[in-house]
Amino acid sequence: MDSDTFIFCLEAVADVETHTTTEVVKNLEQLAFEQGITSIYKTCDTIEGLEESLNTLLYEDHNFTDYEIIYLVMPGEGNNICLNDYYYSLEEIAELFEGKMTGKILHFANAKVLDLDEEEAQYFLDITGARAVSGYGMGFNKLTSSSLDKVFFSLFEEQDNIVEIVEELYEKHYALCKLLDFRLYY
Template sequence: MNDITINDEIDDFKLFCLEGVEDIEEQKDFQLLDFLEHLAKNFQITNVYKTCDSIESFEESISNLLHFDRDFRDYKIIYLVFEGDNNVIQIDDYYYSLEEIAEIFEGKLTDKIVHFANTKKLELEDETFQYFLDVTGAKALSGYVNSSPLLSTVLDQYFFCLAKETDDVVELVHLLFDKHATMCTKLGFRLYH
């Protein structure tokens, strides 16, 4: 399992990124790593990056995060980069529902935002996102309705930087749309709280 910590500075705003890849051993795309390094160097957003290529490695990553990562309480955003649609993410050939993910994180995400990159379309019904928030204790669940040939890292960067400045998710969304309305609209940014 790939485990990289970027930016060792002590800071109270940390991001945990978990990416689904085809094969951990043969990972070739470093676009996301470059992006996370950019966040650390230019915006002082300390982050940890892990990959998984199976349900077992996904569950192991989450278990390690919840039970063994000494910085877990400091992560403000859990950034998930997986294929999928609406209520499911795809890992290998398995479809994992948000309800299943919520049960893994049960009660553990207080004051955290779970954010999906636009590799997964996130358009949820009220009962789905409310269940996720109620079970996990997360402050918000966010992502994009529209996938794009380009990864959403440009807008994600703005979102993470604004999240570093404000704890209020309503204000966060207003600031994001005030500054980047065109990108928010084009990607179909959503934040459920």
């Protein structure tokens, strides 16, 4: 791969005014320190905050094309996310970012179970232009996906083919991939 991997992380929090260092921040710092993977970390507590953060990245960050991975750490189930006790379907999210995620990989941490049928996944990819959506079928149950997320992200430093990256992830960490039920829609 010609360029470095860049990650834009958006984590759902109860209140954006309360500043705490989460496990996600620590893991992103570790990725930067150990592997040189650059990231931007933001929090949101509403759908408007999510939209504003991604729009700021899209329209004001001149390095947006460098960000391959949009890392979403937010609760939810199946085909929705939950922000401030309100549920939003991935179809609604897709419509907010219609055509704006071209070539990006949206990766959900296991704070949210990702369970899409073929039609839902294809709709999301077609509307947003995203290259792939990935996440886990097993939700947070005292085991976060953070260690597997870090490995997944680091594999982008070595190659660019998403299918080969996932195959390598399964080869290296089969038990954890199966336990968390890693999923890829592309």
